[in-house]
Amino acid sequence: MAEKIDLQEIEVWDGNYAAAQAMRQAQIDVVAAYPITPSTPIVEGYANFMADGYIDGEFVMVESEHAAMSGCVGAAAAGGRVATATSSQGFALMVEVLYQASGMRLPIVLNVANRALAAPLNVRGDHSDMYLGRDSGWVQIDAFNAQEVYDMNLCAFRVGEHHDIRLPVMVHQDGFVTSHTAQNVRPLSDDDAYKFIGEYKPMDELLDFSRPVTHGAQTEEDWHFEHKARQHKALMDARPVIESVFAEFEKVSGRKYKRVESYMIEDAEVIIVALGSTVESARLAAQQLRDEEGIKAGVVGPRVIRPFPFDAIRDALENCKAIGAMDRSCPGGALGMLFNEVSAAVYTTAKRPLVTNYIYGLGGRDLAIVDIKAIFRELKANADAGKITTQIQQFIGLRGPKLAFFETREGK
Amino acid sequence: MAITSVKNLKEFSTSNDRFEGAHLLCPGCAHSMIVRELMNCTDDNLVISTNTGCLEVSTAVYPYTSWDTSWIHIGFENAATAAAGAEAMYKARKRKGTLKNPDAPVKFVAFGGDGSTYDIGFQWLSGAVERGHNFTYICLDNENYANTGGQRSSATPIGASTTTAPAGRVSYGEKRNKKDMLAIMAANGASYVAQVAPNKWKNMAQAFQKALSTDGPCYINAMSACTTEWKFDPKDTINISDLATDSLAFPLYEIINGTELNITYRPKNVLPVKDYLAAQGRFKHLFKPENAHVLEEWQKRVDEKWEYLQRREEARV
Ligand SMILES: Cc1ncc(C[n+]2csc(CCOP(=O)(O)OP(=O)(O)O)c2C)c(N)n1
Ligand code: SF4
Ligand SMILES: [Mg+2]
Numbered sequence: 001m002a003e004k005i006d007l008q009e010i011e012v013w014d015g016n017y018a019a020a021q022a023m024r025q026a027q028i029d030v031v032a033a034y035p036i037t038p039s040t041p042i043v044e045g046y047a048n049f050m051a052d053g054y055i056d057g058e059f060v061m062v063e064s065e066h067a068a069m070s071g072c073v074g075a076a077a078a079g080g081r082v083a084t085a086t087s088s089q090g091f092a093l094m095v096e097v098l099y100q101a102s103g104m105r106l107p108i109v110l111n112v113a114n115r116a117l118a119a120p121l122n123v124r125g126d127h128s129d130m131y132l133g134r135d136s137g138w139v140q141i142d143a144f145n146a147q148e149v150y151d152m153n154l155c156a157f158r159v160g161e162h163h164d165i166r167l168p169v170m171v172h173q174d175g176f177v178t179s180h181t182a183q184n185v186r187p188l189s190d191d192d193a194y195k196f197i198g199e200y201k202p203m204d205e206l207l208d209f210s211r212p213v214t215h216g217a218q219t220e221e222d223w224h225f226e227h228k229a230r231q232h233k234a235l236m237d238a239r240p241v242i243e244s245v246f247a248e249f250e251k252v253s254g255r256k257y258k259r260v261e262s263y264m265i266e267d268a269e270v271i272i273v274a275l276g277s278t279v280e281s282a283r284l285a286a287q288q289l290r291d292e293e294g295i296k297a298g299v300v301g302p303r304v305i306r307p308f309p310f311d312a313i314r315d316a317l318e319n320c321k322a323i324g325a326m327d328r329s330c331p332g333g334a335l336g337m338l339f340n341e342v343s344a345a346v347y348t349t350a351k352r353p354l355v356t357n358y359i360y361g362l363g364g365r366d367l368a369i370v371d372i373k374a375i376f377r378e379l380k381a382n383a384d385a386g387k388i389t390t391q392i393q394q395f396i397g398l399r400g401p402k403l404a405f406f407e408t409r410e411g412k
Numbered sequence: 413m414a415i416t417s418v419k420n421l422k423e424f425s426t427s428n429d430r431f432e433g434a435h436l437l438c439p440g441c442a443h444s445m446i447v448r449e450l451m452n453c454t455d456d457n458l459v460i461s462t463n464t465g466c467l468e469v470s471t472a473v474y475p476y477t478s479w480d481t482s483w484i485h486i487g488f489e490n491a492a493t494a495a496a497g498a499e500a501m502y503k504a505r506k507r508k509g510t511l512k513n514p515d516a517p518v519k520f521v522a523f524g525g526d527g528s529t530y531d532i533g534f535q536w537l538s539g540a541v542e543r544g545h546n547f548t549y550i551c552l553d554n555e556n557y558a559n560t561g562g563q564r565s566s567a568t569p570i571g572a573s574t575t576t577a578p579a580g581r582v583s584y585g586e587k588r589n590k591k592d593m594l595a596i597m598a599a600n601g602a603s604y605v606a607q608v609a610p611n612k613w614k615n616m617a618q619a620f621q622k623a624l625s626t627d628g629p630c631y632i633n634a635m636s637a638c639t640t641e642w643k644f645d646p647k648d649t650i651n652i653s654d655l656a657t658d659s660l661a662f663p664l665y666e667i668i669n670g671t672e673l674n675i676t677y678r679p680k681n682v683l684p685v686k687d688y689l690a691a692q693g694r695f696k697h698l699f700k701p702e703n704a705h706v707l708e709e710w711q712k713r714v715d716e717k718w719e720y721l722q723r724r725e726e727a728r729v
Contacts, residue, residue, distance in 0.1 A: 030503040032497060056508055058500040062493065063539030070490035070536065074461065074497025077484050080505055100486050200510075206482040206498055207505065208512045209457040214477040216485035223474050 002027070002056040004190040013185045015149040016177040017173070019085065020045030020109045022153030024054055025193035026109075028253035029080030029200070031070030032060040034090060037123045038175040039113035040305055042085035059079075065090035076106035076305070077215045079205025081157065083108065087175060090116035091129040093226065095136065102137030103166045103231060105162035105214055108168040109153065110138070112180040114276065116363045124364020126329040127176030127275060130305070131337055137231055139169040140305040144261075144279045149173045151255060154188070157197045158245045160394040165238050167231075172305070174276040176364065188253060196252050235307045238273075242304055259304040260312035268298025270379035271317060271353075273342050274326040275302065278360075278367060282326075285372035297376045302338075310345050317342065318349040324375050328361045335393055335406060354382045357386035357393040357406075365397050424613070430458070435478040440646025441634040442653065443552050445610040447523065450550060451481065453617045454624050456517040457503075458482065460495035466559045467552060469649035471619050489533035492540040495522040495547045496570050506581035519624050520547035526567035527557040530591050541588040541629040542599045548623040548630040551593065554638035562641040565593055565657040566591040569661075570713070571706045572694045575640075579697040586705050589713065598667040603628035606666040606676070611653035615664055615676055622666070635662045643693025655688040665725075685711045 005024070009177055013339045014023065019042045023031065033043045043061075050059045057080075062068050068084050076082045087096060091112060133140060135362040139159055143149040154173045160169040173179055188196065204213045219227055239259065246257040263283045265271060272282045279301030286297035302309055317323055323346065327336025334340075339357035345351050358375055361367050375396070381389050391404035430451040436446050443466060451458060459482045462468045468485045471478040486494050497677045498521045513538070522540075526601055530550040537549060556574050557563040563576040564586055572586045573579035598605045604626045606619040623630035626714045637653050656662040657677060664677035686707055689695040698706050 029508070029510075030500045032493075032500070056504070058504045060496065060500050060543065063498075063535060063544075067490065067493045067536050067539055070486055070493035071497035073486050074484060074494035076497075076500040077494075078459070078501035080501045080506075080510070097490070127538060134709060177490055197662065202510075205512075206459050206484060207502060207517050207518070209482065210513065212479065212481050212483070214472050214479055214483045217472040217474040217477065218485075219474045261631075305536075311685040323517070397652075 002054050005054060007187045007189060009092070009186060011185050011187055012148055012182050013150070013182050014041070014182045015143070015146040015173040016041035016113065016180065017045050017148045018150035018185050019153055019173070020049065021187060022150050022193070023083050024049045025188070025190050026083070026154070026157050026197050027056060027194055028062060028083050029057040030060065030072070030075035030082050031057065031084055032062050032075065033084045033338050034050050034062055034065045034086070036069045036090040038066065038115055038125070038179045039085040039087040039111060041179070042111055042113070043223045045393070057283050060242055064092040069101060072108045073101050073104065073106055076101070076108050077104070077205070078207050079202030080147060081161070081200040083110070085111035085113070087113045088117055092117060093131060095105040095132065098133060098136040098138060098168075100216070105166040105231065105234070106168060107166055109156045109160060110168065110170045111153065112170050112172045113175045114172055115175040122363040125177055126364065128330065130172050130275070131329040133170060134306060134337060137167065137235060138306060139167055139235065141169060141171050142275050142301070142303055142305055142389060142394055143171060143173045143178065144277055144301060145178060146181070149178065150185050150187060151249065151253065151257065154197055155245050155249055155257070156192055156308060159238060161200060162241050163201065163203060165234055165241055167234055167238065171278070178275045191250060196213060196249065205254055235281060239307055239309070240350045258312070259309040260303070260316055261301045261303050262316045263299040265298035265316055265320070267296050268320050269296040269383050270322045270324070270376055271298045271300055271320045272324045272326060272372065272375060272379075273300045273302070273313075273317070273338055275305070275328065275338070278326060278328065281367060281369060282372050285376060286367045288369065289373055289376050295376055295380050308341055314345040317346050317353060318351065320353050322354045322356070322379040324358055324379050326358050326360060330362055331359060331393070353386050356382065356388055356390060359393065360397055361394045367397060371397055414524055421613070422454070428683050430480045430646070432478040432480060434476070435658055436473065437448065437466060438640050438646065440518050440649045442554070442610050442638070442640040442649050442655050446550070446552060446616070446634045446636060448611060449610070449616055450521065450620050451622045454519060456519045456624070457513070459495070459498050459518060459520050460483065461491040461498070461522045463524035464488035464559070465525035465535055466652060467525070488528050490536050491522040491524050491528065491556045492533065492537040492549055495520045496540040496543065496545040499545045499547055501599070508694070520545070522547060522549045524549065524551055525557055526551055526553045527565045529595055530566040538600055541597060541631065544628055545603070545629060548632065550632045550634055552636040554641065555590070556638065556641050558638050558641050567593070567683065571689070571698050571703070571710060573697060574694070584697060584703045589646070594631070594667060598630035598670045601629070601670065602631045604630040604666065604668055605632070607633045607635070607654050607664055608662060609657050609662055611650045612657060612664060641694065643725040644691060652688075652691055655683060655691055659685045659688040661682040661688045662684055663718060663721055665721055671729055673721065673729070675721055675725050680694050690716055713729055
């Protein structure tokens with residue numbers, strides 16, 4: 001048995017170290033990894049635990065992120081707990097294997113410290129890598145701060161390894177703002193954390209020689225569709241599993257999580273929907289605007305990105321008047337992902353609130369509280385006018401002349 | 413019955429079969445001979461990974477499988493890493509005591525075509541070998557991307573006509589010489605490296621057994637005659653293979669710990685390499701008068717390589 005660490009009730013950890021600590025407590029069998037900014041300290045933290053005798057499993061430093069995920073797939077098929085971490089270009093290099101991991105129904109936990117995608121090369125935080133993974137068939141969980149990075153890691157193993165789900169899980173955190181900012185984190189003890197995650201229960205493992213299995217078979221037009229449909233169903237079925245894991249986690253930690261985290265939405269007229277650390281900034285802005293200007297502002301942050309919480313988003317948004325969907329990824333000639341998915345959800349409501357799209361923060365550009373307040377005020381103007389008073393998509397925080405796209409029928 | 417105790421071909425044909433005869437490889441494909449022999453030369457449990465290519469698409473089409481052993485395919489380039497990951501998991505679980513069959517002997521083997529080995533999977537193989545995983549990598553070298561219709565790879569020899577370097581009015585086909593994977597793998601730190609051919613089946617079984625019983629990463633380059641892309645009659649696979657080994661187009665040798673080179677087969681009568689080339693459609697155009705220089709070049713390269721191997725063997729380096 002690896003040695004344990006006596007943790008303080010409150011530790012000062014950044015998001016990366018919180019992830020490394022959770023990985024240590026999970027008693028992972030194999031970590032295959034490759035360094036990239038800003039997730040590198042996760043791998044380094046884990047390597048230090050290894051060097052100090054706190055890890056029983058294998059730690060394989062491979063030669064690329066593609067190999068990191070390939071090694072994770074081989075290891076997971078061999079019937080044990082597996083995890084790794086990456087960002088940005090490393091994530092992009094992994095993409096082929098991300099689809100293979102989910103299609104082969106292998107639970108692997110991937111910590112993603114979100115970062116922009118080149119070109120131009122940029123090491124700062126945005127959500128381009130997170131968005132790149134959105135159709136990969138993984139469960140995607142979003143942490144808004146270091147505490148949540150820790151908590152979501154513990155939950156991720158439970159969700160992915162559940163025998164009805166058997167899917168890989170990403171835990172996202174914002175590069176630098178979360179990954180490198182030291183915050184107070186209340187960890188569970190090593191024993192309690194491991195008790196919560198539980199022993200790994202292998203299924204169809206390569207190392208059970210009494211029952212040989214074939215992993216990664218070919219399917220063509222006769223069976224491929226059925227496999228992908230089942231995979232999608234497993235992902236959709238993860239919704240109640242996630243909820244029950246969150247409920248159990250509340251019992252051991254006192255911290256309550258939901259698939260969609262709502263802030264002051266009960267009477268909200270205008271709501272911002274955002275991801276990552278922006279959710280926390282938007283909450284602050286909403287509180288201030290309520291106090292200072294009486295604008296009934298609220299914030300909705302999807303905790304779970306995949307499976308998309310269509311039902312919970314709809315419930316959270318149906319009674320407001322105007323919504324700002326905040327996308328931190330260059331939309332590449334379309335409306336942003338959050339805009340599209342939030343719009344689809346509210347389209348099924350009776351009152352159909354107005355939805356506009358804000359592209360912000362690319363390549364680590366800061367989003368200040370004043371910027372968020374300005375968005376709330378614009379949403380308020382839409383709500384009062386009963387129509388969208390701007391173009392549907394606006395780039396904010398950009399140098400030079402204002403950039404906006406996609407006009408309403410009236411040409412705004 | 414493992415081939416360890418098999419003395420002749422008749423016994424071999426009745427030895428245990430963990431690779432089922434029912435698969436979709438072309439009749440006469442050497443891939444299956446090599447795979448079957450690997451699986452027959454040990455009684456140990458096997459965890460086999462396979463890169464995308466003819467072997468993979470022909471042996472695991474849902475809902476069927478030809479593999480009566482643990483088997484995994486991920487992608488075109490990463491079978492070495494799949495084996496490495498499984499091997500790492502084995503070590504971790506053995507240490508933690510969570511294996512279902514903790515005492516069962518197990519060997520990790522990865523198969524790749526030359527495309528996935530010499531080209532797209534080169535980095536994954538190099539990484540896994542450098543890290544010293546305990547596994548054997550077997551390249552099924554048919555000198556082209558057969559699964560996708562016969563495109564060139566960096567294992568394609570000079571003068572071969574492939575679909576992406578075809579012979580034409582002004583071209584004799586492939587211009588480059590074949591990459592020397594055995595030298596590369598020996599330099600990369602492989603504990604044992606060998607070139608084998610299915611016609612020399614006892615020699616091949618010995619190399620497989622050496623590799624499986626060696627601690628650390630091993631690389632075996634197995635010549636795999638491809639009836640479809642080399643363009644010969646399916647019944648002639650072994651004849652073509654004989655021509656290859658006896659003309660020294662495919663010399664059989666091993667390299668132990670990166671330095672000790674041994675020639676493992678010395679033909680009694682060395683055949684001219686043109687006999688080997690003439691038996692295959694992919695080299696047909698070389699027999700036109702304007703391509704005579706390519707035939708000469710071929711023979712020159714084969715002679716030089718054989719010279720080199722002999723010198724190294726003699727010098728014990
Ligand atoms: C990333 C990627 N690129 C290309 C392919 C297409 N592809 C599949 S098999 C193959 C060729 C296989 O050649 P080789 O490795 O020599 O095996 P062989 O079929 O000749 O046995 C190619 C190009 C793929 N599956 N994946
Ligand atoms: S194309 Fe060649 S390598 Fe592929 S199955 Fe046929 S003979 Fe074998
Ligand atoms: Mg080939």
